[in-house]
Amino acid sequence: NAGVTQTPKFRVLKTGQSMTLLCAQDMNHEYMYWYRQDPGMGLRLIHYSVGEGTTAKGEVPDGYNVSRLKKQNFLLGLESAAPSQTSVYFCASQLAPTPYNEQFFGPGTRLTVL
Amino acid sequence: EDQVTQSPEALRLQEGESSSLNCSYTVSGLRGLFWYRQDPGKGPEFLFTLYSAGEEKEKERLKATLTKKESFLHITAPKPEDSATYLCAVQPFSSGSARQLTFGSGTQLTVLP
Numbered sequence: 430n431a432g433v434t435q436t437p438k439f440r441v442l443k444t445g446q447s448m449t450l451l452c453a454q455d456m457n458h459e460y461m462y463w464y465r466q467d468p469g470m471g472l473r474l475i476h477y478s479v480g481e482g483t484t485a486k487g488e489v490p491d492g493y494n495v496s497r498l499k500k501q502n503f504l505l506g507l508e509s510a511a512p513s514q515t516s517v518y519f520c521a522s523q524l525a526p527t528p529y530n531e532q533f534f535g536p537g538t539r540l541t542v543l
Numbered sequence: 544e545d546q547v548t549q550s551p552e553a554l555r556l557q558e559g560e561s562s563s564l565n566c567s568y569t570v571s572g573l574r575g576l577f578w579y580r581q582d583p584g585k586g587p588e589f590l591f592t593l594y595s596a597g598e599e600k601e602k603e604r605l606k607a608t609l610t611k612k613e614s615f616l617h618i619t620a621p622k623p624e625d626s627a628t629y630l631c632a633v634q635p636f637s638s639g640s641a642r643q644l645t646f647g648s649g650t651q652l653t654v655l656p
Contacts, residue, residue: 471648
């Protein structure tokens with residue numbers, strides 16, 4: 430099992446450009462999450478999905494969109510990148526929530542917006 | 544609002560020097576408290592889940608404990624390979640079916656040989 434994988438690992442964008450980050454998991458997990466990690470602020474939830482075809486907003490959703498067309502994939506899109514979106518992005522997945530299962534994280538995508 | 548505060552922000556220990564990391568939390572109702580380890584350039588790696596006050600869990604040199612207001616991660620006789628950032632997260636009952644986590648900003652541990 431590869432676990433949770435993220436593509437790409439690094440990306441540099443110019444302000445106003447768009448891009449999509451791909452998260453894939455091979456553990457048949459129902460729940461998937463996108464976080465961003467900034468120095469001194471911890472991990473903050475952007476969007477999440479509790480199943481194929483469903484998505485919901487997290488703590489910091491502005492400027493991002495997501496899609497979960499297939500159970501194993503969760504896409505994070507930036508329509509018009511801004512320097513404030515420079516961050517490290519982590520995807521996580523979790524098996525159905527009973528009992529209290531932990532979240533498994535991918536290796537991250539480091540995004541720089543110039 | 545759910546809050547998680549970790550202290551200290553950074554800790555340097557000599558190899559073999561035991562210590563504890565603190566995670567203080569404020570939640571309306573705690574479903575679970577999670578500890579993760581994060582190495583530079585990598586994603587967080589799950590360590591423990593604690594569900595109720597008084598619970599303890601151990602893994603090698605690490606032991607996590609939980610009270611109604613805080614959790615401690617005790618590191619006994621640490622080795623250089625224990626150097627990492629340790630993250631604490633809470634999952635409140637208010638997270639509902641989403642099972643969302645609220646993370647602290649972490650403690651960066653450095654163990655010197």
